[in-house]
Amino acid sequence: MIDDGSHADKIKSAIDELVQIALQIGAGIIDVVAISTSDISIDDDLANMCREPVCAFYGLSANCPPYVASPAKFRHMLEIYRYALAIKIDVPTGWLNTDDRLVVMKLLHELVADIERAAIELGYTNSKAFAAGSCKEIFCNKHSRCRLLxxxxxxxHPKYARPAIEAYGxxxxxxxxxxxxxxxxxSKEATVDKASIGAIYGLVLIG
Ligand code: SF4
Structure with a gap:
């Protein structure tokens, strides 16, 4: 289809609507920004960090390497999509090294999956969500094996478990x-100790 002005306006207003829906789903917990997929950088070295040094969950879930698309394939996938929602949850850095991070990572998986569903309901039926962390650790820690494998x-947990965003670099x-x-x-006040706040990230490709 030729991407004339009115078609572009229609897409922009649908993406704006999705951002508003995502913010409602996130209920004040998440930041959401619509971006062009051409602005997403994929770094092979970052994806390699799942293998070297090897992550404790490498190869243990269908949503982790080596079972997910390589960075090269993910780059190709991004060319098929035009827009994505970038999603962030701020987390005290102290949590990131404790089991508390699993609670917030589970929440992130649930939120990006709900946003993916909302995009599908709006007609973007190929939308796909990704979130920080291995679903093996977050959802299936009490099971010895990933059932999908x-x-x-x-x-x-098909409703909420999504591929680990870090796996793609x-x-x-x-x-x-x-x-x-x-x-x-x-631009935050100097009184905020920025080093004490970290973040975890998700992505929903809209298409
Ligand atoms: S949630 Fe569990 S069964 Fe599903 S892909 Fe992840 S590890 Fe496998």
């Missing part, structure tokens, strides 16, 4: 720049 079984430093989140952080 064994006996041709089904995922135990998504550069969240660049994402922070693209979305303007770095600028927001830098």
């Amino acid at each position: 064994t006996d041709n079984g089904e995922c135990r 998504v550069n969240v430093h660049d994402l922070n720049t693209t979305t303007g989140w770095f600028k927001d952080q830098n």
Whole structure:
């Protein structure tokens, strides 16, 4: 289809609507920014960090390497989509090294999956969500094996478990720049100890 002005306006207003829906789903917990998929940087070295040093969940989930698309394939996938919603939850950095992070990562998986569903309901039926963390650790820690990888079984948590965003090498430093989140952080009052606040990230490709 020729992308004339009115078609572009229609897409823009649908993406704006999706941002508003995502913000409602996030209920004040998440930041959401619509970005062009051409602004998403994929870094092979970041994806390699799942293998070297090897992550405790490498190879244990269908949503982690080596079972997910390589960075090269993900780059190709991004060319098929035009827009994405970048999603962020601010987290005290102290949590990131404790089991508390699992609570917030589970919440992130649930929120991006709900946003993906909202996009599908709006007619973007190929929308796909990704979120920080391995679903093996977040959802299936009490099980020895990922059911999707064994006996041709089904995922135990298809409603919410989504692929680990880090597995594809998504550069969240660049994402922070693209979305303007770095600028927001830098403009915060000097009284806020910026080093004490970290973040985890999700992405929903809209298509
Ligand atoms: S069964 Fe589903 S939630 Fe559990 S590890 Fe496998 S893919 Fe993840």
